[in-house]
Amino acid sequence: MSPRPYKLGQRQAATEQTRTRIIAAARDLLIASDGFSGFSIDAVARLADVARMTVYHQFGSKIGLLEALCDSLASSGGMDQLASVFRRPEPLAALDELIKIFGHFWQSDRLVTRRLRGLALLDPDFEQVIRARDERRRHGLSAIIQRYVEKPGQTVPSTVDEAVNVLYTLTSFEFFDTLAGPARSLEDIVPMVQQLSRSALHLSNEHNQKTPQTEPNDPHERTSIG
Amino acid sequence: MSPRPYKLGQRQAATEQTRTRIIAAARDLLIASDGFSGFSIDAVARLADVARMTVYHQFGSKIGLLEALCDSLASSGGMDQLASVFRRPEPLAALDELIKIFGHFWQSDRLVTRRLRGLALLDPDFEQVIRARDERRRHGLSAIIQRYVEKPGQTVPSTVDEAVNVLYTLTSFEFFDTLAGPARSLEDIVPMVQQLSRSALHLSNEHNQKTPQTEPNDPHERTSIG
DNA sequence: TATTTAGGTAGACTGAGTGTATAATTAATT
DNA sequence: AATTAATTATACACTCAGTCTACCTAAATA
Numbered sequence: 327m328s329p330r331p332y333k334l335g336q337r338q339a340a341t342e343q344t345r346t347r348i349i350a351a352a353r354d355l356l357i358a359s360d361g362f363s364g365f366s367i368d369a370v371a372r373l374a375d376v377a378r379m380t381v382y383h384q385f386g387s388k389i390g391l392l393e394a395l396c397d398s399l400a401s402s403g404g405m406d407q408l409a410s411v412f413r414r415p416e417p418l419a420a421l422d423e424l425i426k427i428f429g430h431f432w433q434s435d436r437l438v439t440r441r442l443r444g445l446a447l448l449d450p451d452f453e454q455v456i457r458a459r460d461e462r463r464r465h466g467l468s469a470i471i472q473r474y475v476e477k478p479g480q481t482v483p484s485t486v487d488e489a490v491n492v493l494y495t496l497t498s499f500e501f502f503d504t505l506a507g508p509a510r511s512l513e514d515i516v517p518m519v520q521q522l523s524r525s526a527l528h529l530s531n532e533h534n535q536k537t538p539q540t541e542p543n544d545p546h547e548r549t550s551i552g
Numbered sequence: 553m554s555p556r557p558y559k560l561g562q563r564q565a566a567t568e569q570t571r572t573r574i575i576a577a578a579r580d581l582l583i584a585s586d587g588f589s590g591f592s593i594d595a596v597a598r599l600a601d602v603a604r605m606t607v608y609h610q611f612g613s614k615i616g617l618l619e620a621l622c623d624s625l626a627s628s629g630g631m632d633q634l635a636s637v638f639r640r641p642e643p644l645a646a647l648d649e650l651i652k653i654f655g656h657f658w659q660s661d662r663l664v665t666r667r668l669r670g671l672a673l674l675d676p677d678f679e680q681v682i683r684a685r686d687e688r689r690r691h692g693l694s695a696i697i698q699r700y701v702e703k704p705g706q707t708v709p710s711t712v713d714e715a716v717n718v719l720y721t722l723t724s725f726e727f728f729d730t731l732a733g734p735a736r737s738l739e740d741i742v743p744m745v746q747q748l749s750r751s752a753l754h755l756s757n758e759h760n761q762k763t764p765q766t767e768p769n770d771p772h773e774r775t776s777i778g
Numbered sequence: 779t780a781t782t783t784a785g786g787t788a789g790a791c792t793g794a795g796t797g798t799a800t801a802a803t804t805a806a807t808t
Numbered sequence: 809a810a811t812t813a814a815t816t817a818t819a820c821a822c823t824c825a826g827t828c829t830a831c832c833t834a835a836a837t838a
Binding site: 330332334337340341344376377378379380383384 | 810811812813814815816817818
Binding site for chain 4: 790793
């Protein structure tokens with residue numbers, strides 16, 4: 327009755343290869359197929375040359391497969407380089423590099439990422455998968471900005487949260503993707519995002535007090551740095 | 553054989569009411585249901601208290617129904633107020649008001665809009681519906697910025713396109729939605745977007761020449777307005 | 779009033795897709 | 809040689825989109 331101990335040794339390699347082949351097929355299908363139609367477990371299995379049941383056996387469900395695809399994209403998209411960002415002593419240089427790294431990441435599988443994020447807007451389960459990863463970016467930005475405000479010590483914590491939130495938005499995939507549009511390469515817009523982020527930081531420093539909800543009818547308000 | 557001429561008079565009112573009821577049901581279902589699952593023609597028909605065939609008869613397909621929902625949202629979301637924007641003589645005031653109007657629009661049916669835009673990322677047919685509307689916003693921004701640069705006459709057209717593109721991104725639903733997050737009301741972030749847009753405009757004016765692709769290792773680069 | 783038109787309905791049907799269950803196959807492990 | 813786990817083949821229940829046909833009904837027309 328008691329199950330005999332069993333370690334898969336050589337078999338694990340074959341299993342990993344099967345999983346990799348299925349994930350690659352899922353990625354290819356998301357790129358090739360028109361949108362999300364045409365992306366089915368059946369089509370993935372056919373493209374990966376495995377039985378449909380194997381996909382379910384390895385990933386449990388469609389969402390499970392796409393979650394594994396997310397992991398795969400993060401590994402191959404240079405997300406591991408993020409560790410070097412937090413070793414930089416200068417916060418603004420770290421911010422610039424973080425923007426650059428994420429620019430490359432968003433670009434590396436832009437179509438696939440777009441589809442995955444579209445699905446996250448429609449499926450609450452999958453939304454949590456994406457949100458968890460986004461929150462890691464927010465946490466990284468928070469660490470950078472914390473060190474940034476520690477030097478002059480001029481900003482209150484609530485304003486720090488606001489600044490982090492703006493940077494979080496400016497470094498989102500959606501911002502990169504919309505800004506790049508159909509023509510601009512994502513590498514071309516990295517400097518734009520970097521400059522916008524600097525501007526946002528300066529704005530956060532200026533407005534330690536809440537701006538009153540005035541009518542925006544006066545275009546002559548001072549916006550330059552005093 | 554030749555069909556007798558037929559004008560629907562009283563019947564048109566009843567038909568309009570049916571369409572309105574179906575669209576309202578679709579909107580409610582997108583809000584209530586978990587994501588996009590649970591949104592089916594059958595569910596919409598049941599909630600609107602019509603036969604499933606009636607939905608197909610009126611809207612042709614699921615995409616057709618959602619396209620009609622887009623029209624309905626634009627009507628009820630205050631998009632008609634955009635006409636007053638372009639009558640403003642001062643471009644920057646017009647920009648501020650455009651941002652304000654879109655802020656209210658994005659907020660008015662935020663969940664529904666999010667689902668619709670998520671679907672647009674997955675379905676190429678529906679993507680064109682959304683893209684066409686977004687391009688109208690770009691066109692409006694372009695008109696404003698054209699008048700803005702006519703006064704000092706300092707910026708070259710290619711830079712105008714870049715400035716319009718940045719403003720297009722800053723006024724996108726995705727930017728508002730990400731910036732607002734779960735806690736901030738969209739009305740609270742309208743001033744942020746307005747200030748970021750001003751900053752982006754100033755950056756566009758400063759950088760008529762392309763910035764070289766340097767390593768972002770120097771955090772002491774001048775970023776203030778000289 | 780009789781006829782025509784068109785919106786709305788009912789029901790059946792195809793086709794595709796997800797997810798589950800069960801048993802059989804195969805190869806590595808014990 | 810027995811066991812374990814991956815993979816497979818097959819069948820099943822269920823949902824959904826979209827199409828088709830026939831029908832009912834009320835308004836419009838002659």
